[in-house]
Amino acid sequence: MPKSAHPEQDLRIAGVRLSNPERVLYMDQGITKRQLAEHYQRVADYMLPHIVGRPLSLLRCPHGPGEPCFFQQRLDGKVPPGMEQVTIADANGQPATHLIVRDLAGLIGLAQLGVLEIHPWGATAADPDHPDRLIFDLDPGEEAVWEDVLHGARWLHRRLAALGLQSFLRTTGGKGLHVVAPIAPEHDWDTIKTFARSIAQQLAADDPLRYVATPSKAERIGKVYVDYLRNARGASSIANYSPRARKNAPVATPLLWSDLVQLDRSDACTIRNIPTRLNTLPDDPWTGFFELHQSLTKAMVAEVTAARPPLNQYHHL
Numbered sequence: 103m104p105k106s107a108h109p110e111q112d113l114r115i116a117g118v119r120l121s122n123p124e125r126v127l128y129m130d131q132g133i134t135k136r137q138l139a140e141h142y143q144r145v146a147d148y149m150l151p152h153i154v155g156r157p158l159s160l161l162r163c164p165h166g167p168g169e170p171c172f173f174q175q176r177l178d179g180k181v182p183p184g185m186e187q188v189t190i191a192d193a194n195g196q197p198a199t200h201l202i203v204r205d206l207a208g209l210i211g212l213a214q215l216g217v218l219e220i221h222p223w224g225a226t227a228a229d230p231d232h233p234d235r236l237i238f239d240l241d242p243g244e245e246a247v248w249e250d251v252l253h254g255a256r257w258l259h260r261r262l263a264a265l266g267l268q269s270f271l272r273t274t275g276g277k278g279l280h281v282v283a284p285i286a287p288e289h290d291w292d293t294i295k296t297f298a299r300s301i302a303q304q305l306a307a308d309d310p311l312r313y314v315a316t317p318s319k320a321e322r323i324g325k326v327y328v329d330y331l332r333n334a335r336g337a338s339s340i341a342n343y344s345p346r347a348r349k350n351a352p353v354a355t356p357l358l359w360s361d362l363v364q365l366d367r368s369d370a371c372t373i374r375n376i377p378t379r380l381n382t383l384p385d386d387p388w389t390g391f392f393e394l395h396q397s398l399t400k401a402m403v404a405e406v407t408a409a410r411p412p413l414n415q416y417h418h419l
Contacts, residue, residue, distance in 0.1 A: 184208025243322030
């Protein structure tokens with residue numbers, strides 16, 4: 103086979119062809135499609151377990167985040183290798199098509215499509231009606247204090263631990279933090295959302311000057327919104343090690359709980375500096391996530407959803 107006159111057009115990563123690999127996707131950093139694909143390849147071992155087989159919401163920015171971007175849950179036309187489309191009933195029982203990734207080729211294929219953000223469901227396509235994780239998004243409003251985000255994460259960590267649930271931490275690559283607890287897929291979405299809402303409301307009741315559990319923007323000024331709506335059917339949250347379509351190419355990054363001591367922002371890890379972090383870590387901060395077999399027991403659900411006064415025993419954390 104003769105060599106291409108334009109070899110840059112034939113770049114392959116993990117067997118996936120990248121067209122226009124030197125197209126700049128992050129203008130402020132000069133990060134190209136090739137570098138995005140290399141990032142996905144670098145973090146694949148940590149990222150793939152959290153996205154394979156899950157319906158995805160994808161933020162595509164084919165010409166970079168400075169140009170029009172759009173969310174997409176399915177593809178029109180031919181599906182690239184390493185991906186497939188599945189049919190899942192929506193909230194009204196109507197069939198809806200969703201894209202899932204199967205392997206590394208599929209992940210690199212997302213770079214070819216200009217996907218700058220990967221948001222998986224909290225359930226698998228094989229069992230879409232039973233979530234397998236609890237997700238709390240600590241989202242600071244205007245004029246909120248970063249220390250309150252950290253305090254809220256610690257509060258949630260201790261509250262879940264008191265219930266017998268181990269939880270994990272990540273930056274969002276935006277403004278806040280996620281606290282995530284793996285759970286056995288035994289309950290429907292309404293049960294999980296009610297459970298998460300009750301915990302969020304307890305934090306807000308415990309410290310109403312700093313936290314709010316309602317999405318009203320007016321009520322969020324100077325406070326941290328404890329978003330429990332990630333636990334609704336069809337909702338999604340940013341994947342571990344996914345980039346964000348923001349200035350400096352930040353990356354949603356798994357953390358150790360001990361990292362909170364020196365964490366001063368959510369967007370400190372970027373496509374450019376994440377290799378250094380990976381090289382200095384002895385292991386993935388979320389090691390053991392899939393080996394935990396945690397169930398929401400009837401006693402847990404009853405305790406959390408029952409009306410009770412503010413849990414100010416956690417206020418000092």
